[in-house]
Amino acid sequence: MSAEAPRSPAGSDPVLFDRLIAMASGAWVTQMIHVAAELGLADQLAGGEREVNDLAAACGAEADGLFRLLRGLASLGIFQESSPRHFALTPLAELLRSDHPQSLRQFARMLGDEHYLSWNDLLHSVRTGEGAFHHRYGESVFAWYQKNPRRAEIFDGAMGDFSRLQIEAVLAAYDFSGIDHLVDVGGGRGLLLQRVLTQHGHLRGTLFDQPQVVAPVVVPAALEGRMQVHGGDFFREVPAGADAYLLKHIIHDWNDGACLTILGHIRSAMAPGGRVLLVEQVIPEGNDPFPGKLLDLNMLVMTEGGRERTPAEYASLLGRAGLELQRIVPTPAPVSVVEAVAAG
Ligand SMILES: C[S@@+](CC[C@H](N)C(=O)[O-])C[C@H]1O[C@@H](n2cnc3c(N)ncnc32)[C@H](O)[C@@H]1O
Numbered sequence: 001m002s003a004e005a006p007r008s009p010a011g012s013d014p015v016l017f018d019r020l021i022a023m024a025s026g027a028w029v030t031q032m033i034h035v036a037a038e039l040g041l042a043d044q045l046a047g048g049e050r051e052v053n054d055l056a057a058a059c060g061a062e063a064d065g066l067f068r069l070l071r072g073l074a075s076l077g078i079f080q081e082s083s084p085r086h087f088a089l090t091p092l093a094e095l096l097r098s099d100h101p102q103s104l105r106q107f108a109r110m111l112g113d114e115h116y117l118s119w120n121d122l123l124h125s126v127r128t129g130e131g132a133f134h135h136r137y138g139e140s141v142f143a144w145y146q147k148n149p150r151r152a153e154i155f156d157g158a159m160g161d162f163s164r165l166q167i168e169a170v171l172a173a174y175d176f177s178g179i180d181h182l183v184d185v186g187g188g189r190g191l192l193l194q195r196v197l198t199q200h201g202h203l204r205g206t207l208f209d210q211p212q213v214v215a216p217v218v219v220p221a222a223l224e225g226r227m228q229v230h231g232g233d234f235f236r237e238v239p240a241g242a243d244a245y246l247l248k249h250i251i252h253d254w255n256d257g258a259c260l261t262i263l264g265h266i267r268s269a270m271a272p273g274g275r276v277l278l279v280e281q282v283i284p285e286g287n288d289p290f291p292g293k294l295l296d297l298n299m300l301v302m303t304e305g306g307r308e309r310t311p312a313e314y315a316s317l318l319g320r321a322g323l324e325l326q327r328i329v330p331t332p333a334p335v336s337v338v339e340a341v342a343a344g
Pocket of ligand 1: 142163188209210235249250
């Protein structure tokens with residue numbers, strides 16, 4: 001047998017074969033990164049390399065299992081075995097540190113738990129169109145988070161992790177100068193609003209989200225008098241009278257009927273001449289890779305009818321809410337700003 005003999009069955013391309021194996025076993029990688037994040041391994045290594053027994057004792061793990069986890073992760077470039085049985089951070093592992101400015105630790109913690117278990121039922125969602133989370137847990141994800149504050153805390157942190165670069169991209173691409181009062185609808189802990197207000201000294205802003213989400217939010221001293229926090233339910237009402245309503249990753253959580261309720265409340269509440277700004281991963285035509293095409297499946301799994309939408313789907317949805325799509329402003333990140341005004 002020659003040294004070049006393919007490792008895959010006759011006639012198939014070994015590169016494609018290995019590629020599909022790596023993709024099909026992607027769930028292993030999700031769990032490996034999740035466990036590293038849960039154990040706080042990157043934080044433990046922040047001061048430099050450590051021997052695996054010492055690390056295992058520090059993070060409550062069994063030394064051989066931890067060694068095998070780190071060896072596997074190091075094979076993917078996450079951590080490295082710097083000397084025998086000693087591990088250190090790599091640039092990818094740095095992103096799992098809690099104190100990194102682009103930390104993805106909470107995001108990795110979120111993906112490996114209720115999201116992961118729900119994705120196990122993707123087949124159910126594809127067969128029936130029903131959200132797998134609801135199928136497994138018997139209620140919507142936001143109702144479940146209300147009863148599971150420890151997981152909700154991780155979800156809120158994960159939203160922050162996921163958002164940080166997107167926020168900078170929105171600030172770079174969208175001109176907020178013509179706005180006086182901005183409401184961030186479903187704004188979570190207020191990261192985006194705080195950045196917009198910090199960047200644009202003329203603006204006033206209201207953070208609006210569920211009461212238990214905004215309860216811990218403290219307005220920074222520098223924004224006092226310009227930033228308000230309002231707890232409520234966007235299926236009942238939104239704060240009235242603002243000239244811009246920003247919804248980042250809100251519309252993608254809901255089916256068209258629910259979106260029309262939220263957008264209808266905004267349409268009634270907004271000041272004359274006001275605008276609606278949806279920050280979403282707008283799905284392009286064609287087969288090219290685009291992160292929103294996978295995020296869309298996460299919406300299929302985790303929500304009841306949420307989805308990423310195409311430009312035509314946004315135009316139609318907004319039109320049915322009495323709004324008119326003005327333009328879609330791309331940003332350096334995969335999110336765009338979908339801008340709409342009241343229909344004439
Ligand atoms: C996917 S997260 C997006 C958070 C934030 N805009 C971001 O992009 O990071 C959805 C947000 O909608 C909020 N939310 C869900 N149901 C709500 C309701 N009925 N009223 C107000 N906010 C709600 C959640 O608490 C959560 O903060």
